[in-house]
Amino acid sequence: MNFRKILFSIMSIAILGLILSCGKNAISEIKTEDLLKNIDNSSYVIIDTRRDSLYNGFKDKNAKRGGHIKNAIQFTAAWLNYIEDGKFETYAAGKGITKDKTLVIYDTDNESLNSVAGEFAARGYKVKTYKDFVNYANDEKNPMESFPNFQYSVSPQWVNSVLKGEKPETYTNDKFMLFEVSWGPLEKSKGYAQHITGAYHFDTDWIENGPVWNLSDPKVIEANLLKNGITKDKTIILYSAENQLAAYRVFWALKWAGVTDVRVLDGNLTTWMDAGFHTETKVNTPTPETNFGGTIPGDPSITISTPAEAMEMQKNGLKLISNRSWDEYTGKVSGYDYIPGKGEPQGAIWGFAGTDSSNVADYYDPDGTLRNPNEIFALWKTQNINKGDKLAFYCGTGWRATVPWFMTIMAGWKNTYIYDGGWNAWQMDSKFPVQKGAPNNMQKPDSKNDYGAGTKKKGASCKA
Numbered sequence: 450m451n452f453r454k455i456l457f458s459i460m461s462i463a464i465l466g467l468i469l470s471c472g473k474n475a476i477s478e479i480k481t482e483d484l485l486k487n488i489d490n491s492s493y494v495i496i497d498t499r500r501d502s503l504y505n506g507f508k509d510k511n512a513k514r515g516g517h518i519k520n521a522i523q524f525t526a527a528w529l530n531y532i533e534d535g536k537f538e539t540y541a542a543g544k545g546i547t548k549d550k551t552l553v554i555y556d557t558d559n560e561s562l563n564s565v566a567g568e569f570a571a572r573g574y575k576v577k578t579y580k581d582f583v584n585y586a587n588d589e590k591n592p593m594e595s596f597p598n599f600q601y602s603v604s605p606q607w608v609n610s611v612l613k614g615e616k617p618e619t620y621t622n623d624k625f626m627l628f629e630v631s632w633g634p635l636e637k638s639k640g641y642a643q644h645i646t647g648a649y650h651f652d653t654d655w656i657e658n659g660p661v662w663n664l665s666d667p668k669v670i671e672a673n674l675l676k677n678g679i680t681k682d683k684t685i686i687l688y689s690a691e692n693q694l695a696a697y698r699v700f701w702a703l704k705w706a707g708v709t710d711v712r713v714l715d716g717n718l719t720t721w722m723d724a725g726f727h728t729e730t731k732v733n734t735p736t737p738e739t740n741f742g743g744t745i746p747g748d749p750s751i752t753i754s755t756p757a758e759a760m761e762m763q764k765n766g767l768k769l770i771s772n773r774s775w776d777e778y779t780g781k782v783s784g785y786d787y788i789p790g791k792g793e794p795q796g797a798i799w800g801f802a803g804t805d806s807s808n809v810a811d812y813y814d815p816d817g818t819l820r821n822p823n824e825i826f827a828l829w830k831t832q833n834i835n836k837g838d839k840l841a842f843y844c845g846t847g848w849r850a851t852v853p854w855f856m857t858i859m860a861g862w863k864n865t866y867i868y869d870g871g872w873n874a875w876q877m878d879s880k881f882p883v884q885k886g887a888p889n890n891m892q893k894p895d896s897k898n899d900y901g902a903g904t905k906k907k908g909a910s911c912k913a
Contacts, residue, residue, distance in 0.1 A: 474570045479577040495521040498556040498565045506599025512586040516595025523821045526561035531815035543897030555579035597861030603712045605724035625684040630695040640690030646729045656702040662846035663869045667745040678735035681742035688714035697851040707747015716818040753868045756875045767839045770800035772849045780885035790876025792883040811896040822856040843868035
């Protein structure tokens with residue numbers, strides 16, 4: 450049992466003891482029959498407290514089907530280490546969890562289940578626990594949901610299984626490589642100073658170049674991939690030590706190049722370490738390859754390279770989605786010391802982002818893992834961004850946009866792209882029309898998420 454498990458166990462006992470001693474809002478258990486009767490009841494909120502990969506579609510232990518109970522939302526047990534007491538109820542309300550509703554909370558880990566259920570009950574919520582998820586999943590008649598391409602986002606447990614030579618779900622290969630992704634050469638990489646055991650370093654300069662920071666020439670990319678052992682038929686697992694944007698950027702670039710099987714660790718190095726897995730400091734050097742196994746790009750359809758191309762596609766219904774901070778979107782700042790222009794491409798729609806040009810905090814959960822895509826899609830609807838639309842995501846130079854694009858790909862959406870040139874390329878030529886200020890004096894939409902930065906509460910875990 451790792452330290453986080455011990456912490457949850459202590460929290461569970463303490464909170465449940467408080468509930469029993471106070472004698473109010475006692476937790477009751479709900480059976481499958483009653484759960485099914487209320488699965489579409491708007492006065493019930495079904496809450497999955499398991500890790501993202503299981504919610505998204507991977508199978509839980511002994512379960513024949515992966516994913517989550519129909520209509521379930523997420524409130525992962527690990528978040529209790531991050532959410533400040535004074536913001537808990539506001540944060541929960543942003544997910545539709547309010548005291549007038551009955552909460553049905555489920556997990557296959559009783560300690561996690563008791564921790565979350567106890568926290569809500571102690572705060573005066575009406576709580577029921579459901580403890581028969583595996584049997585529920587094993588009955589084909591019971592409705593479940595999952596994301597079509599859930600396999601792209603993987604847990605520390607999945608990655609560790611591959612590193613051990615095992616064959617976890619969806620992994621059918623016998624060749625893989627794990628990369629820590631960040632900008633800069635290995636000798637200057639802070640992210641690689643301490644890394645997952647067996648990982649190599651991936652410098653983002655291998656796939657893009659200034660001053661626009663678009664994808665490099667296919668021949669240059671091919672040479673860099675081969676030099677570092679990457680071929681079309683290998684499973685490539687990516688992660689970033691802190692800022693996941695680099696890993697998602699490279700995921701998109703490798704899919705564009707034609708690598709068949711690419712995965713991203715959900716979270717970062719802290720996520721890996723909190724799961725109890727090992728790191729190292731020694732340098733791992735990949736063995737070069739001589740044949741990529743296909744022509745690069747293998748899938749050019751997922752990118753829009755130039756402002757001219759983007760503007761022409763706008764005429765045919767393409768929606769340009771800005772994933773820049775609100776101050777960038779409204780033209781208060783450019784966001785970059787090397788980009789002089791302020792504003793956005795004409796017609797750009799704000800698609801939520803982060804606090805500045807370095808992050809997309811709206812897209813992360815309190816523990817730094819990827820936010821539930823369904824929550825993002827609900828936010829997008831308020832901006833008239835819908836499944837079935839032609840969508841091109843962009844930011845300043847291309848990193849931030851890959852996170853929302855990744856979500857659409859995981860969810861099986863069609864006709865979604867990265868506009869690679871972004872605002873940087875657009876502002877370089879005055880012939881491209883610019884908008885400044887929020888359209889129709891729109892106020893900044895609420896992302897319903899204060900915790901994308903992932904700051905732990907003091908004393909919340911052994912790593913605090």
